[in-house]
Amino acid sequence: MRKLVMMNVLLIVVLIFGVLMICPTSDAADKEIVVGFSQIGAESAWRVANTESIISEAKKHPNIVLKFSDAQQKQENQIKAIRSFIAQGVDVIAFSPVVETGWTPVLKEAKRAGIPVILSDRAVDTDDDSLWVTFMGSDFVEEGRRAANWLVENYERLKNPDKSMDVINIVELQGTVGSAPAIDRKDGFEEVLAKYPNFKIIKSQSGDFTRSKGKEVMEAFLKAEGKKIDVLFGHNDDMAIGAIQAIEEYGLKPGKDIIIVSIDAVRGAFEAMLEGKLNVTVECSPLLGPQLFQAVQDLMAGKELPRRIVTEEGVFPQEVAAEVLPTRKY
Numbered sequence: 001m002r003k004l005v006m007m008n009v010l011l012i013v014v015l016i017f018g019v020l021m022i023c024p025t026s027d028a029a030d031k032e033i034v035v036g037f038s039q040i041g042a043e044s045a046w047r048v049a050n051t052e053s054i055i056s057e058a059k060k061h062p063n064i065v066l067k068f069s070d071a072q073q074k075q076e077n078q079i080k081a082i083r084s085f086i087a088q089g090v091d092v093i094a095f096s097p098v099v100e101t102g103w104t105p106v107l108k109e110a111k112r113a114g115i116p117v118i119l120s121d122r123a124v125d126t127d128d129d130s131l132w133v134t135f136m137g138s139d140f141v142e143e144g145r146r147a148a149n150w151l152v153e154n155y156e157r158l159k160n161p162d163k164s165m166d167v168i169n170i171v172e173l174q175g176t177v178g179s180a181p182a183i184d185r186k187d188g189f190e191e192v193l194a195k196y197p198n199f200k201i202i203k204s205q206s207g208d209f210t211r212s213k214g215k216e217v218m219e220a221f222l223k224a225e226g227k228k229i230d231v232l233f234g235h236n237d238d239m240a241i242g243a244i245q246a247i248e249e250y251g252l253k254p255g256k257d258i259i260i261v262s263i264d265a266v267r268g269a270f271e272a273m274l275e276g277k278l279n280v281t282v283e284c285s286p287l288l289g290p291q292l293f294q295a296v297q298d299l300m301a302g303k304e305l306p307r308r309i310v311t312e313e314g315v316f317p318q319e320v321a322a323e324v325l326p327t328r329k330y
């Protein structure tokens, strides 16, 4: 009898050990991981959706503790936040850099402390690529190209019949000065337009990715160029929506007298397209939370991450707005 009990105990021990061996990941997944995330701010609907994606996804991972910091559009605040994450000894630092340059010293501090850094949404400009492990987000140059390609392919069909094709005057609302999306979208847009010399950018200024600044700068463009303006290229939807208001106040019809191309594909852009006031939006997805925390889990489990994780995105012209709007998540 005693022998039988011993045999059963042995069998149970072997079974438990076996289960633990089959599920080695449960150990890694249970280990607490502290992630410090420095967000730029809340300048646009895109950014608000990005923050929501990060915070809500973190809650789905019971082993992740998220320390979230809002820099209110200031690089100095992001640097302070990163230094504070280093001082707290977090396991991983992730951030969306407001501008491209000026990060090397603080990233070197993170490296010295042995804390891996993930770039989310925007890249940094540094000579030392060992300062970050992966960069996840959109291809901003490609977004600029997509905006320009759509414009050259569709302008003639959509333009006000009084307008000529000899010279097409474009005004450009750039994003935050020195930011990766502002630099790259401009580059991609201009790269395509170089092949179409009748499409000319006559004014280009930053609207800082905000609706209010977009309106203000568009008012100045209208004051200077008035009815000469044929096209508005907005580096994001929020600025384009602000500009739509300025165009209406000036007495012109947005989407008809001035063709409007913008980037992000937030719900507000679809609403504007349904009203016929915006012609196309190029998608830039802010839903980076799932990718980010998967990368964090993989990194902490010792897996190698790809250096670049590019988000898949589309282009949504006015004609598909009604069908697509109900499916939009941001």
Ligand code: AHR
Pocket (backbone or CB within 6 Å): 043, 044, 045, 046, 047, 121, 122, 181, 209, 235, 236, 237, 238, 263, 264, 284
């Ligand atoms: O980095 C992504 C850009 O930042 C979005 O296009 C813009 O809306 C945001 O503020």
